[in-house]
Amino acid sequence: MKLEIKAYNVINEIWDDIDDFFLSCQIDIGFKDEIGAEIYSFDIVSPKKLQKMLVRDGVEIGKGYFIMNDYNKNSVCDKIGKLIDREISEENKYDVFDEISVYFREQI
Secondary structure (H helix, E strand, O other): OOOOEEEEEEEEEEEEEEEEEEEEEEEEEEEOOOOEEEEEEEEEHHHHHHHHHHHHHHHOOOOOEEOOOOOOOOHHHHHHHHHHHHOOOOOOHHHHHHHHHHHEEEEE
16 A cells, blocks of 8 residues: 655745745645545745745744755655655554654644
């Protein structure tokens, strides 16, 4: 039994420059060949935007941040695909969603 990305959505985008961006995203992850998915939210932020956030706020909590120099949806999906690539047994089938939630801001 394997997981797959069922949907990827950018909810909000802030682009000050090509290397200065912040995107709020949601990703639906579910079992291959099954209907349904869990929805996770996360943010993609450039180092330049993160630096500006730190100057403004002083402290930033890192859970749910994917930090990239250049935004590329395929790179994000590839990274998440590697994070969820695991063999899952029927007994702990639904525990896997809690396990992967550590990489994301919240599970909806």
